Amino acid sequence: MGSETVKSRGGRSLRRLLDRESSLGIILMLPGALLLIIFMAYPFFLGIWLSLTDSVIGEMGDFIGFRNYTDLLGDSIFHQTARNTLIYALVTVPFKAMLGLGLAMVLSNRMRFSNPIRAAVMMPWIVPTALSTLGWFMILDPVFSPISWLLRSLGVIKQNINFLGDPILAISSVCLVNIWRGIPFFGITILAGLQAVPQELHEAAAIDGANAWHRFIHITIPTIRGVVLIAALLSIIWTFADFQLIYILTKGGPANTTHIFGTYAYQIGLSATDIGQGAAIALYMFPILAVFAILLLMYLRRD
Amino acid sequence: MKDKKRERRGKISRREFLKAGVVGLGMAAMGGLTEKAFGAPAVIKGTKLTILQGTYFIAPGQDLYKKQALEWGQANGVQVSADFLNWPDLQPKIAAAIQGGGVDIVELWPGWNYLYEKSLVDVTDMAQEFGKRGGGFEPYVLNSAPVKGRFLGIPHGYNNNSINYRISWLKEAGCPNAEDGNKVELTWDQYHAIAKKCKAAGHPFGQALGHSTGDPPGFCYPYMWAHGGMEVSKDGKSIQFNKPEFVDGMRKFIQAWKDGYDETGTSWDDSNNNRAFLSGQIASTVNASSIYFAAKKDKPELAKDIHHMLFPKGPAGRFYWLESRTFAILKNSKNIAGAKEFLKWWFQDKQYGDWWRIQEGYMLQPVKKYYNDPTWFKDPKMSPFREEPKYGINQGYAGPPNQRAALAWSKYIVVDTFAKAVQSGDAKASIEWGAEQLKRIYRV
Numbered sequence: 001m002g003s004e005t006v007k008s009r010g011g012r013s014l015r016r017l018l019d020r021e022s023s024l025g026i027i028l029m030l031p032g033a034l035l036l037i038i039f040m041a042y043p044f045f046l047g048i049w050l051s052l053t054d055s056v057i058g059e060m061g062d063f064i065g066f067r068n069y070t071d072l073l074g075d076s077i078f079h080q081t082a083r084n085t086l087i088y089a090l091v092t093v094p095f096k097a098m099l100g101l102g103l104a105m106v107l108s109n110r111m112r113f114s115n116p117i118r119a120a121v122m123m124p125w126i127v128p129t130a131l132s133t134l135g136w137f138m139i140l141d142p143v144f145s146p147i148s149w150l151l152r153s154l155g156v157i158k159q160n161i162n163f164l165g166d167p168i169l170a171i172s173s174v175c176l177v178n179i180w181r182g183i184p185f186f187g188i189t190i191l192a193g194l195q196a197v198p199q200e201l202h203e204a205a206a207i208d209g210a211n212a213w214h215r216f217i218h219i220t221i222p223t224i225r226g227v228v229l230i231a232a233l234l235s236i237i238w239t240f241a242d243f244q245l246i247y248i249l250t251k252g253g254p255a256n257t258t259h260i261f262g263t264y265a266y267q268i269g270l271s272a273t274d275i276g277q278g279a280a281i282a283l284y285m286f287p288i289l290a291v292f293a294i295l296l297l298m299y300l301r302r303d
Numbered sequence: 304m305k306d307k308k309r310e311r312r313g314k315i316s317r318r319e320f321l322k323a324g325v326v327g328l329g330m331a332a333m334g335g336l337t338e339k340a341f342g343a344p345a346v347i348k349g350t351k352l353t354i355l356q357g358t359y360f361i362a363p364g365q366d367l368y369k370k371q372a373l374e375w376g377q378a379n380g381v382q383v384s385a386d387f388l389n390w391p392d393l394q395p396k397i398a399a400a401i402q403g404g405g406v407d408i409v410e411l412w413p414g415w416n417y418l419y420e421k422s423l424v425d426v427t428d429m430a431q432e433f434g435k436r437g438g439g440f441e442p443y444v445l446n447s448a449p450v451k452g453r454f455l456g457i458p459h460g461y462n463n464n465s466i467n468y469r470i471s472w473l474k475e476a477g478c479p480n481a482e483d484g485n486k487v488e489l490t491w492d493q494y495h496a497i498a499k500k501c502k503a504a505g506h507p508f509g510q511a512l513g514h515s516t517g518d519p520p521g522f523c524y525p526y527m528w529a530h531g532g533m534e535v536s537k538d539g540k541s542i543q544f545n546k547p548e549f550v551d552g553m554r555k556f557i558q559a560w561k562d563g564y565d566e567t568g569t570s571w572d573d574s575n576n577n578r579a580f581l582s583g584q585i586a587s588t589v590n591a592s593s594i595y596f597a598a599k600k601d602k603p604e605l606a607k608d609i610h611h612m613l614f615p616k617g618p619a620g621r622f623y624w625l626e627s628r629t630f631a632i633l634k635n636s637k638n639i640a641g642a643k644e645f646l647k648w649w650f651q652d653k654q655y656g657d658w659w660r661i662q663e664g665y666m667l668q669p670v671k672k673y674y675n676d677p678t679w680f681k682d683p684k685m686s687p688f689r690e691e692p693k694y695g696i697n698q699g700y701a702g703p704p705n706q707r708a709a710l711a712w713s714k715y716i717v718v719d720t721f722a723k724a725v726q727s728g729d730a731k732a733s734i735e736w737g738a739e740q741l742k743r744i745y746r747v
Contacts, residue, residue, distance in 0.1 A: 267713070
């Protein structure tokens with residue numbers, strides 16, 4: 001009898017807890033928060049701690065303050081890595097945005113098989129990066145590249161194109177692959193934005209004598225500006241933190257001309273076992289990414 | 304009482320001894336399985352053993368290793384898994400295993416025994432026993448495998464690496480004795496003069512200079528040493544990289560690169576030159592004998608036209624970057640006993656010998672007795688490799704092999720110096736860049 005009373009009391013208090021919006025919110029949030037703490041916050045803070053130590057693989061080091069960070073400032077490979085990362089992240093985005101916009105304009109037109117076509121253009125984005133990059137690795141092969149073979153057969157070139165071995169061509173090639181992979185994301189995001197543009201606006205403008213170009217500039221662009229901005233900021237953040245594409249194509253070579261923060265951190269932290277300095281390299285990305293993330297959040301809040 | 308029982312459990316009763324004897328004799332009669340079934344204590348039964356190593360360019364070697372490991376596992380009730388990884392992926396996987404566990408035995412490339420010193424089990428006794436049975440270790444092994452006098456892995460040799468060339472094309476270019484690589488004696492200057500003629504005839508030489516762990520350092524370190532360059536002095540206190548004779552050697556290489564090499568080599572990894580050679584695109588390259596083996600299997604006509612020669616000499620002599628790989632046990636392994644038993648068994652003459660011989664000279668001998676093994680005399684095209692250990696020195700030479708040298712190797716400093724030089728055409732600036740990086744690494 002007594003235990004039943006306790007049970008019913010327990011049930012009542014649980015119900016009260018679930019009924020109250022504030023406590024229910026916390027309960028529902030807990031699993032997500034727990035996952036974030038274990039898989040995001042813990043590695044992040046561990047990374048910060050490691051970057052402040054002289055740890056190597058297999059041995060927790062001592063606290064050395066900001067020495068890993070200051071050491072990197074005198075490292076010419078790190079300077080090159082920072083330059084490469086900026087080029088890789090910032091140069092590719094305008095191309096992705098412009099080509100993505102073009103793709104979205106084409107896809108927004110009603111045509112036969114538009115749904116399968118829309119799905120197909122997403123392929124570079126959907127296929128695992130490692131897999132699609134392997135395809136590019138073969139296309140850009142220094143000896144067996146089909147592009148070189150074709151151009152040689154046509155008599156356009158005499159020697160194979162050194163896509164991944166020449167400093168300028170190497171960084172251009174990895175940017176090209178990144179653009180190829182990123183276009184569908186912009187395309188589909190902008191397409192969603194385009195579909196939100198009320199048709200009446202276009203019709204009214206057409207009646208007023210606006211041609212297609214004017215309608216594009218004065219109606220379409222202002223409407224999708226927000227979507228493009230969000231896609232661009234997200235793309236910059238992802239590209240800054242990229243790793244797979246470069247690792248598969250060049251491993252940062254030749255002579256470090258394609259190293260970006262992710263690959264250099266990997267080389268120093270895991271290959272050269274200097275995990276403290278590897279963490280410092282990766283964390284140099286943090287303030288830059290934080291700026292873009294804050295810009296993104298500010299924009300979203302304003303809207 | 305319990306202790307007594309435990310003591311008795313540890314001892315073998317007469318009945319058990321007889322049983323084991325009968326079973327043992329039976330197995331020996333069935334094909335010499337004695338070593339496979341015995342020698343491992345019952346305590347490892349039911350355990351798991353994970354082995355991580357680099358993928359083999361000689362497939363039968365990999366197949367045999369896997370077979371041996373599984374047979375040992377079955378005979379001893381141990382669940383063995385042997386994983387083979389691409390060479391550039393091996394080190395990060397080992398690093399992850401050291402941090403996170405899950406692996407028992409790892410194959411270490413030269414220098415890694417220094418990098419992971421504190422995470423490896425001391426196996427000095429087992430290594431010395433293997434060395435003693437083999438008539439002593441080769442000097443290159445003694446120079447590289449022990450860390451501060453202790454073996455942290457058992458040395459199993461290193462793959463051969465030398466000049467692979469097309470007999471007919473080098474003959475056309477005027478290489479003396481090209482038909483027999485054992486008799487070819489060249490300097491680097493002569494080698495590059497031949498390269499120039501070959502490239503003019505449409506068959507350039509090929510050399511990988513990308514971020515890869517085999518052929519790029521396999522060429523760059525020996526060329527540097529042959530031209531008087533070295534990373535650090537013998538006492539490890541001063542950088543000896545930016546030397547006029549090395550700058551001069553690099554200038555010659557830059558010119559040779561334009562005149563005689565396939566210039567896309569700056570992005571080649573360990574497999575590009577194999578494919579280029581096998582498809583008839585290049586006349587000569589620095590590589591292991593894997594090209595020759597692949598040709599023997601799939602392109603016998605091409606194999607007839609392939610030979611190997613020792614590295615050419617430079618003003619400072621002839622050198623090879625040669626250090627031993629080792630099989631090591633991770634300290635965080637949950638089955639150190641099983642790992643030790645497996646390695647003890649695998650390094651027996653039968654297992655190791657079978658594994659070494661099936662690779663037909665691809666693996667260089669870690670112990671002296673294999674120098675006179677009939678394997679070396681089966682095919683005269685493999686004989687040049689037999690002499691390679693005589694010229695082998697360690698990364699970080701003239702200093703000792705240590706963590707700093709391994710760090711410089713992992714950061715591709717020497718390889719990138721060469722890549723920078725051929726890209727920029729400026730030997731001095733590239734070597735100055737390399738020297739600056741080495742100063743940071745060696746903290747001098």
